[in-house]
Amino acid sequence: MKHLLEINNLVIEARTGENWKPVIKGVDLVLDRGEVLGLIGESGAGKSTLGLAAMAYTRTGCRIASGSILYGDRDLTKLSKREQRKLRGAKIAYVAQSAAASFNPAHKLIHQFAELPVQHGVMSYAEAEKKAIDLYRRLHLPDPERIGYRYPHQVSGGQLQRAMVAMAMAGDPDIIIFDEPTTALDVTTQIEVLAAIKEVIQAQQTAAIYITHDLAVVAQLADRIMVLRYGDLVEEGEARELLENPQKEYTRDLISIRSLREDKDVLARKTDAILEIKGVSAAYLPGAPVVRDIDLTITPKKTVAVVGESGSGKTTLARVVTGLLPPYEGRIVFDGQELSADLKNRDLEVLRRMQMVYQMPDVALNPRQKIRRIIGRPLEFYFGMTGKAQEERILELLDMVELPARYISRYPSELSGGEKQRICIARALAANPDLIICDEVTSALDQLVAEGILELLQELQNELGVSYLFITHDLATVKAIADEIVVMLKGRIVEQGVKREILKPPHHEYTELLLSSVPEMDPDWLDNLLEERQESTLH
Amino acid sequence: MTAIQLLKKSPASARVGMIIIVFNLLVMMLAPVIAPYPETEVVGDVWVNSSAENLLGTDQLGRDMLTRLVYGARNTITIALFITLISFTVGATCGFLAATLKGWTDQVISRMVDIIMAFPTLIFALMVLSVLGTSIPVLIVVIAILDSTRVYRLARAVAMDIEVMDFIEVARLRGEKLWWIMRREILPNAMPPLIAEFGLRFCFVFLFISALSFLGLGIQPPTADWGSMVRENAGAITFGILTPLYPAAAIAVLTIGVNLVVDWFLHQSSQLRSH
Numbered sequence A: 001m002k003h004l005l006e007i008n009n010l011v012i013e014a015r016t017g018e019n020w021k022p023v024i025k026g027v028d029l030v031l032d033r034g035e036v037l038g039l040i041g042e043s044g045a046g047k048s049t050l051g052l053a054a055m056a057y058t059r060t061g062c063r064i065a066s067g068s069i070l071y072g073d074r075d076l077t078k079l080s081k082r083e084q085r086k087l088r089g090a091k092i093a094y095v096a097q098s099a100a101a102s103f104n105p106a107h108k109l110i111h112q113f114a115e116l117p118v119q120h121g122v123m124s125y126a127e128a129e130k131k132a133i134d135l136y137r138r139l140h141l142p143d144p145e146r147i148g149y150r151y152p153h154q155v156s157g158g159q160l161q162r163a164m165v166a167m168a169m170a171g172d173p174d175i176i177i178f179d180e181p182t183t184a185l186d187v188t189t190q191i192e193v194l195a196a197i198k199e200v201i202q203a204q205q206t207a208a209i210y211i212t213h214d215l216a217v218v219a220q221l222a223d224r225i226m227v228l229r230y231g232d233l234v235e236e237g238e239a240r241e242l243l244e245n246p247q248k249e250y251t252r253d254l255i256s257i258r259s260l261r262e263d264k265d266v267l268a269r270k271t272d273a274i275l276e277i278k279g280v281s282a283a284y285l286p287g288a289p290v291v292r293d294i295d296l297t298i299t300p301k302k303t304v305a306v307v308g309e310s311g312s313g314k315t316t317l318a319r320v321v322t323g324l325l326p327p328y329e330g331r332i333v334f335d336g337q338e339l340s341a342d343l344k345n346r347d348l349e350v351l352r353r354m355q356m357v358y359q360m361p362d363v364a365l366n367p368r369q370k371i372r373r374i375i376g377r378p379l380e381f382y383f384g385m386t387g388k389a390q391e392e393r394i395l396e397l398l399d400m401v402e403l404p405a406r407y408i409s410r411y412p413s414e415l416s417g418g419e420k421q422r423i424c425i426a427r428a429l430a431a432n433p434d435l436i437i438c439d440e441v442t443s444a445l446d447q448l449v450a451e452g453i454l455e456l457l458q459e460l461q462n463e464l465g466v467s468y469l470f471i472t473h474d475l476a477t478v479k480a481i482a483d484e485i486v487v488m489l490k491g492r493i494v495e496q497g498v499k500r501e502i503l504k505p506p507h508h509e510y511t512e513l514l515l516s517s518v519p520e521m522d523p524d525w526l527d528n529l530l531e532e533r534q535e536s537t538l539h
Numbered sequence B: 001m002t003a004i005q006l007l008k009k010s011p012a013s014a015r016v017g018m019i020i021i022v023f024n025l026l027v028m029m030l031a032p033v034i035a036p037y038p039e040t041e042v043v044g045d046v047w048v049n050s051s052a053e054n055l056l057g058t059d060q061l062g063r064d065m066l067t068r069l070v071y072g073a074r075n076t077i078t079i080a081l082f083i084t085l086i087s088f089t090v091g092a093t094c095g096f097l098a099a100t101l102k103g104w105t106d107q108v109i110s111r112m113v114d115i116i117m118a119f120p121t122l123i124f125a126l127m128v129l130s131v132l133g134t135s136i137p138v139l140i141v142v143i144a145i146l147d148s149t150r151v152y153r154l155a156r157a158v159a160m161d162i163e164v165m166d167f168i169e170v171a172r173l174r175g176e177k178l179w180w181i182m183r184r185e186i187l188p189n190a191m192p193p194l195i196a197e198f199g200l201r202f203c204f205v206f207l208f209i210s211a212l213s214f215l216g217l218g219i220q221p222p223t224a225d226w227g228s229m230v231r232e233n234a235g236a237i238t239f240g241i242l243t244p245l246y247p248a249a250a251i252a253v254l255t256i257g258v259n260l261v262v263d264w265f266l267h268q269s270s271q272l273r274s275h
Helices: A047-053 A081-087 A109-119 A125-138 A157-168 A187-204 A215-221 A239-244 A249-255 A314-322 A348-353 A371-383 A387-400 A405-409 A417-430 A447-464 A475-481 A499-503 A509-517 A525-538 B003-008 B012-029 B065-101 B103-118 B121-132 B136-163 B166-174 B178-215 B226-239 B245-274
Strands: A005-016 A019-031 A036-040 A062-071 A092-095 A175-179 A207-212 A224-229 A232-238 A275-283 A289-298 A303-307 A329-334 A354-357 A435-439 A467-472 A484-489 A492-498
Touching: A005 A047, A019 A047, A019 A062, A019 A232, A036 A047, A036 A215, A047 A062, A047 A175, A047 A207, A092 A157, A109 A125, A109 A157, A125 A157, A125 A187, A157 A175, A157 A187, A187 A215, A187 A509, A187 A525, A207 A215, A215 A224, A215 A239, A215 A525, A224 A239, A224 A249, A232 A239, A232 A249, A249 A447, A275 A314, A289 A303, A289 A314, A289 A492, A303 A314, A303 A475, A314 A354, A314 A435, A314 A467, A348 A354, A348 A371, A354 A417, A354 B166, A371 A387, A371 A405, A371 A417, A371 B166, A387 A405, A387 A417, A417 A447, A447 A467, A447 A475, A467 A475, A475 A499, A484 A499, A484 A509, A492 A499, A492 A509, B012 B065, B012 B245, B065 B103, B065 B136, B065 B178, B065 B226, B065 B245, B103 B136, B121 B136, B121 B178, B136 B178, B166 B178, B178 B226, B178 B245, B226 B245
Parallel strands: A036 A207, A036 A224, A092 A175, A175 A207, A303 A467, A303 A484, A354 A435, A435 A467
Antiparallel strands: A005 A019, A005 A062, A224 A232, A275 A289, A275 A329, A484 A492
16 A cells, blocks of 8 residues: 655755755654544754654754655655645644644634735635634634634633644644643643544544654654664654553653652651741732632751642742742741841851752753853852862762763853753752752753753752652652642642652652553553543543 | 864955954054054145055055055944943843843833933934033943943843743752843853844944944044045045045944854854754
8 A cells, every 4th residue: 555655765954154964864754544643742853853754854953865755656855835835734734732832823713824825825714714613623722602702811721732723733734743732731631632643533534653752652652663872763663562561772761651759757857847837828919819818837858849830820839938039928947047038138158058959951051151061150240269179069969960071161051941940950959958949950851861960859858858849740750759749829828748648549640640640651541531531521 | 063163164254354343453452563653743735645654555644554444443443342242241241130030120120211212312422422421431332331221222132032941940940040041041041142133233332423424422532433534534535535435334344344243143143043
């Protein structure tokens, strides 16, 4: 049988200065009608580049160097730009990672939906509207008749992502390329989008290429999986088989479930709390509290994880603790000493003992400062350390975060994401803190890199005895690192306690929802879950 | 990348620009050596065409045109440079302050700037200069302050973008003082757009002084200055004499030269950011 799409020995090159460097190194790919192919790998693996190549499209600065892309019996690389354009969107469509960035904020959703079919002359505007409403309904968007007449900022992230899937389906394409469509979403929202995508492409018998870094997600949708690394194919196979019986070391690493941390002695507590938050409420605007009645205690050498979806007030809580957002109610006690609410009135000593590590290492490091200065400044600022002593301490800190000494004279842009995050940790450690607030420190990183960071944090805690306030939306991270868990919803704590107890049933309703929404490697997981949830709503 | 490597990789257009700038700087510095006659000496007839004695002819009073051009470079460029430096120091400092402190500081400075900007610059300058007189220090301060409003708007906007970055928050949480945050954290990151703007503003100032001189409120005779030279000799063009075109060409060439370098710099900094 003839394949719907066939890519042969494709080489794509990217421009680096004067030279062209291959980023896809001769990959083959076939896709049949109605099949879902999962492309998986870390950032830089070339999965998006390969996905886009299925439309014969490359990003600026890239070019297709050799190989063929056969769609039916036509080689897309040989078509004129005009013919390529006619295919794109109509026969082969694309769904991008960030729907919020892909929609034009100045136009209504349905108007943007209609753009393509009207432009290509397949439908009139009125027909396109009808089709849009039909697709919105099938993607389970609320109020399908009217949601299209809203502007992108008026719907939620998950809804926007589904609206974008609808847009991709406007021209009844043969192939849809999904480029990490759920990565930017909360776990609970991710499920809705996944279920909607799965249902619609099954009903339409659309072939799809699903790009993601999360194996558990792709396990739910894909018939076949290709694992990519450094622009090369690592392994390819039927989804079930690949998950059950991976052949390559790298795939096994990706699949291996993170090890659970042993519960430490949790009895020694309350007496020697390093941080106590008592009845804290805070708001950005008067009368609209973002966090309410928060009570929380962190003991030395312990990790307290704050979990919740975006908008639950986790990060606001961190801002309150650091003094960036003074609470209007409640007290914060640090090592027995009540802290003034406002950052300006706090002692340098308090500032030193409480450090913070951020989600995006890219913007947490000044791009115009070398590593020497970034780590050296807190040493100089808090301890008056300069010259040789400072240099030695910086090298020591680099060693602690497992980075080579030569990085000292580099700029942040010369480091990878995981390395940058290690620099951020080293900068926090430079102050000899007692408490480090980690705000989603692993969510911008690839899975294996993130795991490395978690291990590092763990080791540092064992060695230095520092406490962590760990803010995250990722329950896998929580399982890996926390001693205690605090679950937040809409600015309030809904459940808190020792990890073992929180993770053990019976759960609070919301904790249950969060826990059950984390995708598992099992390919039947999504179907089973949806079935279960349906049953429980029926009863 | 070091400065030398950067220079080696510069495109032809930028090199042309650099040659023009360096040439002008040399002329400025060596004016007494290069110029064949003293700045204000009358050496011949009015509007003589180029000859062996007067390479570019003479002006409306019979002064040597080449001499006037060379000294004009000195006066015009020095004054323009001073004005730009002052306007950038004032504008950028206020802009950074407004972006970092926000609140009423921002409000007060921004509204004051709005008031100044509400008047057409040339009219405002004419008004102030006709009241205060047209000595060179007054000229420099007045134009610098008028110009700093534009710099302020840019610096504030750029700093606002940088100010929301986490590394600024890190510095705040560390307990850093305002001055450090502005100088060490914000300034280096705001540098590329500011330097690019510096080149452009330098040209604008240059043209602005020429315009003022043209109206008789800029640099006063007998001091040589390109703008006034165009004005004073403008009449000659009706007799088919090229004299007024020389200073006009000098202004145009320097403007183009500076812009070529600025373009290249803008390109460089946008590449840096995308990495």
